[in-house]
Amino acid sequence: xxxxxxxxxxxxxxxxxxxxxxxxxxxxxxxxxxxxxxxxxxxxxxxxxxxxxxxxxxxxxxxxxxxxxxxxxxxxxxxxxxxxxxxxxxxxxxxxxxxxxxxxxxxxxxxxxxxxxxxxxxxxxxxxxxxxxxxxxxxxxxxxxxxxxxxxxxxxxxxxxxxxxxxxxxxxxxxxxxxxxxxxxxxxxxxxxxxxxxxxxxxxxxxxxxxxxxxxxxxxxxxxxxxxxxxxxxxxxxxxxxxxxxxxxxxxxxxxxxxxxxxxxxxxxxxxxx
Amino acid sequence: xxxxxxxxxxxxxxxxxxxxxxxxxxxxxxxxxxxxxxxxxxxxxxxxxxxxxxxxxxxxxxxxxxxxxxxxxxxxxxxxxxxxxxxxxxxxxxxxxxxxxxxxxxxxxxxxxxxxxxxxxxxxxxxxxxxxxxxxxxxxxxxxxxxxxxxxxxxxxxxxxxxxxxxxxxxxxxxxxxxxxxxxxxxxxxxxxxxxxxxxxxxxxxxxxxxxxxxxxxxxxxxxxxxxxxxxxxxxxxxxxxxxxxxxxxxxxxxxxxxxxxxxxxxxxxxxxxxxxxxxxxxxxxxxxxxxxxxxxxxxxxxxxxxxxxxxxxxxxxxxxxxxxxxxxxxxxxxxxxxxxxxxxxxxxxxxxxxxxxxxxxxxxxxxxxxxxxxxxxxxxxxxxxxxxxxxxxxxxxxxxxxxxxxxxxxxxxxxxxxxxxxxxxxxxxxxxxxxxxxxxxxxxxxxxxxxxxxxxxxxxxxxxxxxxxxxxxxxxxxxxxxxxxxxxxxxxxxxxxxxxxxxxxxxxxxxxxxxxxxxxxxxxxxxxxxxxxxxxxxxxxxxxxxxxxxxxxxxxxxxxxxxxxxxxxxxxxxxxxxxxxxxx
Numbered sequence: 128x129x130x131x132x133x134x135x136x137x138x139x140x141x142x143x144x145x146x147x148x149x150x151x152x153x154x155x156x157x158x159x160x161x162x163x164x165x166x167x168x169x170x171x172x173x174x175x176x177x178x179x180x181x182x183x184x185x186x187x188x189x190x191x192x193x194x195x196x197x198x199x200x201x202x203x204x205x206x207x208x209x210x211x212x213x214x215x216x217x218x219x220x221x222x223x224x225x226x227x228x229x230x231x232x233x234x235x236x237x238x239x240x241x242x243x244x245x246x247x248x249x250x251x252x253x254x255x256x257x258x259x260x261x262x263x264x265x266x267x268x269x270x271x272x273x274x275x276x277x278x279x280x281x282x283x284x285x286x287x288x289x290x291x292x293x294x295x296x297x298x299x300x301x302x303x304x305x306x307x308x309x310x311x312x313x314x315x316x317x318x319x320x321x322x323x324x325x326x327x328x329x330x331x332x333x334x335x336x337x338x339x340x341x342x343x344x345x346x347x348x349x350x351x352x353x354x355x356x357x358x359x360x361x362x363x364x365x366x367x368x369x370x371x372x373x374x375x376x377x378x379x380x381x382x383x384x385x386x387x388x389x390x391x392x393x394x395x396x397x398x399x400x401x
Numbered sequence: 402x403x404x405x406x407x408x409x410x411x412x413x414x415x416x417x418x419x420x421x422x423x424x425x426x427x428x429x430x431x432x433x434x435x436x437x438x439x440x441x442x443x444x445x446x447x448x449x450x451x452x453x454x455x456x457x458x459x460x461x462x463x464x465x466x467x468x469x470x471x472x473x474x475x476x477x478x479x480x481x482x483x484x485x486x487x488x489x490x491x492x493x494x495x496x497x498x499x500x501x502x503x504x505x506x507x508x509x510x511x512x513x514x515x516x517x518x519x520x521x522x523x524x525x526x527x528x529x530x531x532x533x534x535x536x537x538x539x540x541x542x543x544x545x546x547x548x549x550x551x552x553x554x555x556x557x558x559x560x561x562x563x564x565x566x567x568x569x570x571x572x573x574x575x576x577x578x579x580x581x582x583x584x585x586x587x588x589x590x591x592x593x594x595x596x597x598x599x600x601x602x603x604x605x606x607x608x609x610x611x612x613x614x615x616x617x618x619x620x621x622x623x624x625x626x627x628x629x630x631x632x633x634x635x636x637x638x639x640x641x642x643x644x645x646x647x648x649x650x651x652x653x654x655x656x657x658x659x660x661x662x663x664x665x666x667x668x669x670x671x672x673x674x675x676x677x678x679x680x681x682x683x684x685x686x687x688x689x690x691x692x693x694x695x696x697x698x699x700x701x702x703x704x705x706x707x708x709x710x711x712x713x714x715x716x717x718x719x720x721x722x723x724x725x726x727x728x729x730x731x732x733x734x735x736x737x738x739x740x741x742x743x744x745x746x747x748x749x750x751x752x753x754x755x756x757x758x759x760x761x762x763x764x765x766x767x768x769x770x771x772x773x774x775x776x777x778x779x780x781x782x783x784x785x786x787x788x789x790x791x792x793x794x795x796x797x798x799x800x801x802x803x804x805x806x807x808x809x810x811x812x813x814x815x816x817x818x819x820x821x822x823x824x825x826x827x828x829x830x831x832x833x834x835x836x837x838x839x840x841x842x843x844x845x846x847x848x849x850x851x852x853x854x855x856x857x858x859x860x861x862x863x864x865x866x867x868x869x870x871x872x873x874x875x876x877x878x879x880x881x882x883x884x885x886x887x888x889x890x891x892x893x894x895x896x897x898x899x900x901x902x903x904x905x906x907x908x909x910x911x912x913x914x915x916x917x918x919x920x921x922x923x924x925x926x927x928x929x930x931x932x933x934x935x936x937x938x939x940x941x942x943x944x945x946x947x948x949x950x951x952x953x954x955x956x957x958x959x960x961x962x963x964x965x966x967x968x969x970x971x972x973x974x975x976x977x978x979x980x981x982x983x984x985x986x
Binding site: 128130133134137141144148149150151152153159161162165166169172173176177180181183184187188191192193197198199200201202203204205208209212213216217220223224227228230231232234235249250251269270272274279310313314315316318320322323325326327328329330331332333334336349351353354355356357358359360361362364 | 479480483552553554558560561564566567568653654655656657658659661667668669670703704705706708709710711712734735736739740742743746747750751753754757758760761762764765767768769770771772773774779782785786789790793794796797800801802803805806807808809810859862866867870871873874875877879880881882883884886887888891892895963965966967968973
C-alpha cells in the first residue's frame with residue numbers, strides 16, 4: 128500500500144530535484160548551444176515518460192491492490208493497445224534522434240575557415256602547437272621525439288620551423304573564431320575536454336583525431352583529461368585562455384618557435400615541463 | 402498459429418525418460434561437491450558469485466569513502482583507488498551478474514521450468530562450474546600478487562593497461578586476462594548446455610511459445626553470450642600476447658616516460674571494438690534474464706496473465722539481435738571514424754522501442770490485476786522504476802551528440818549502475834525471495850525482507866538519481882580526487898551524501914545475508930507451492946526437488962504459463978500440467 132504513495136513521491140521528488148537542485152551544467156563558452164538544447168529536449172521527453180509511467184504504476188498498485196473477493200481480469204493481449212503504444216514510442220524516439228543527428232552532422236563537419244592547432248598528450252601533461260606565420264603545421268613523427276623535441280616534429284620540414292610550441296603553460300585562443308583541434312598522444316589514450324566547451328575527443332597514440340568548436344566567451348577555462356591514462360590521470364590538468372584577437376596576437380608574439388626551442392645550448396630548459 | 406492461451410492438447414503417454422538414466426551420486430562428495438545435478442551446480446554457482454560479489458561490495462565502500470571524503474583516508478592512494486574501481490566493475494559485471502543469472506538461475510530453473518530431469522550434459526555442466534571457480538580464484542589471486550590487481554579500469558583499454566603508469570601492469574593484468582579467458586571457457590561449457598537443454602529437453606506439450614518468459618530471457622541471453630564472449634576472448638588473448646610476448650596487436654609506436662618502446666603498427670581502437678562487441682551485448686546478457694524473471698514475478702504476484710506474451714517473446718528476441726549492432730555507441734568520442742555515429746545512434750535508439758514495449762506490458766499486467774504486495778513483488782516493482790529511469794537516461798547517451806559532453810562523466814556511471822546494476826540486482830533479490838522456498842523448503846523472513854527492500858530500493862535511487870547531475874556539471878568518472886577545479890566545487894556535498902547512503906545500502910545487504918542463513922533453519926515451512934504459481938517448478942513431487950526432479954513420471958504440459966484468474970476456474974491459477982478442460986470464457 129505504502130509503495131503507491133512512495134512511487135508518487137519518487138516521481139514528484141525527481142522532478143523537483145531536477146528544477147530546484149543547484150547541480151547543473153557550467154555556463155557554456157562555445158558554439159555548441161545546440162548540444163545543450165538537444166539535452167533539454169531529451170530531458171523533457173524522458174521526464175514526461177518517466178513521470179507518466181511511475182504515476183500510472185502507482186495508480187494501478189493502489190486501485191488493484193489485493194482485497195478479499197477481487198479477481199484479476201483475464202486478457203492475454205490487446206493488439207490495438209500494443210500497436211498504439213509502439214507507434215507513440217517510435218514517434219518520441221524520432222523526436223529525440225532527428226535533432227540529435229542534425230547536430231551530430233554539424234559536429235563532424237569542420238568549417239573550411241577553422242584555424243588548426245594541435246594538442247599533444249603524454250603522461251601526465253598537455254603540450255600545444257600552433258602554426259607560425261605560414262599558417263601551416265609541420266610534419267611530426269613519434270620517432271623524432273627527444274628531450275628537446277617532445278612533440279616529435281620533423282626538423283627537416285620547413286613548415287614546422289616556425290610552429291609555436293607551448294610547453295607547461297596555458298593555451299591561448301582568440302574568441303569568436305572556429306578552431307579545429309588536432310589531437311595526438313605519444314603514450315596512452317587521453318581525452319581533451321573543457322567542460323565549458325561541451326566538446327571532447329580521445330587522443331590515441333599512432334593516430335591524429337580531431338574535433339572543432341568556436342570559443343564564444345573570454346576567460347580562463349580548465350582542461351581536464353577525460354580518458355583514464357594511469358595513476359596521474361586526475362592531475363592531468365591544463366588551461367585555455369580565450370581572449371580578444373589583439374590580446375591573442377600579442378601573446379602569440381611572445382611565444383617561441385620550434386626553431387628557437389631546438390637551438391643547442393639555449394639558456395632555457397625545454398624539457399623540464401612536469 | 403501458436404496457442405498463447407489454452408489450446409487443446411492431445412493427451413500423450415507421459416514420461417519416456419527413465420529416472421534410472423541419470424547418474425546418481427554414490428557418495429557425499431559426488432552429491433554435494435562434484436555434483437552433476439543442475440540444482441546443486443546452481444547453488445554452487447550462486448554461492449561463489451555472491452561471495453566474490455561481497456568483495457565487490459566492500460571495494461565499492463572503499464571507493465565511495467574516497468569520493469565522499471577525499472583526503473581523510475590515507476590508506477587509499479590513487480593507485481589503490483584505480484584498483485578498487487577496476488575490480489569492482491569487472492567482478493560485478495562478469496563474475497557476479499553473468500554467473501548468477503546464467504550459472505545460478507539458469508541451472509536451477511531451466512530443467513525445472515521446462516520439465517526436464519536435468520541438463521542434457523550433466524558432466525560438462527559440472528566442469529563448467531569448476532572452471533568458473535578456478536577463474537574466480539585466479540582473479541582473487543591478483544589481490545595478493547606483487548603490485549596488486551590491475552587498475553586499468555574495467556574496460557582494460559590498451560596501451561595504458563599494460564604500461565607502467567598503470568597500477569597492476571605487471572602481475573595484475575596478466576591474472577585478470579587469464580581469469581577472463583578461464584571464465585569464458587567455463588561459460589561456454591555451461592552455455593551450450595543451457596541452449597541445447599531448452600531446445601531438446603522440453604517435456605511433452607512444452608512448446609516454445611508456452612515457455613515461461615524466465616526461460617525465454619535466460620535462453621536468449623545465453624545464445625547472445627555464446628556469440629559475444631568470443632570477441633572478448635580474442636581481445637584478451639591478444640592483449641595477453643602484447644603484455645607477455647611483446648607483440649603489437651594493440652600497440653602503436655609509443656614513447657613512454659621518455660623511453661621508446663619496441664612496438665609498432667598496432668591499433669588501440671581495435672581492442673575497443675572487440676571489447677564493446679562483447680561489452681554491449683553483455684548489458685543485455687544481464688538484462689534479458691532479469692526481464693524474463695521479472696515478468697514471471699509480476700504475473701504470479703498480480704494473479705494476472707502476463708500482458709502481451711507473444712509481443713514479450715519477440716521483444717526479447719529483437720533486443721537480443723539488435724544489441725549486436727549498437728556496440729560503437731560506447732565509442733562516439735573514441736576517435737573512430739565520426740561518421741559511424743549516424744549509424745550507431747540510429748540503431749541504439751531503435752532498441753528503445755522493443756524495450757519500451759516490455760515496460761508497458763509489465764505495467765499493463767498490474768492494471769486490472771489482483772496485486773499481492775509480497776516481498777518478491779516489491780522488488781519487481783522497484784525494478785520497473787529503476788529500469789525505466791536507467792533506460793531513459795540511455796536515450797541521452799545513445800544519441801551521439803548528447804553523448805559528447807556526457808561521455809566519461811558521472812552521468813555514465815549513474816546510467817549504467819541504474820540500468821544494469823541496481824535494476825538487475827533488484828530482480829536477483831526478488832527472485833531469491835521468490836524461489837528460496839522451492840530451493841530450501843522454507844520461507845524467508847518477511848519483515849527482514851521488507852526492511853531489506855525499502856533500504857535497498859530507496860537507497861539505490863538516492864545514490865544514482867542525483868549522480869546524473871554530477872555528470873551534467875562535468876564531474877569526470879575515474880577521478881581519484883577533483884582538486885581545485887572551480888566549476889566542480891559544488892559537487893562535494895552531493896558526493897558526501899551519496900557515500901553515506903551507499904554505506905547504508907551496503908549494511909542492508911548484511912541483513913539479507915543473515916536472513917538467508919537464519920531462514921534456512923528457522924523459516925516457516927513453505928509447502929510445495931506457496932505462491933500458488935502455475936509454472937512447472939512449483940509442481941514437483943518433492944520440495945526441495947530431488948535429483949531427477951520429477952519422481953517416476955515427467956509432467957505433461959497442457960497450457961501456457963500464465964493461466965491466472967481464468968474465468969470459471971475453481972482456483973485463481975491453473976498449473977501448466979493440469980489437464981482439466983476449462984471452457985474459455
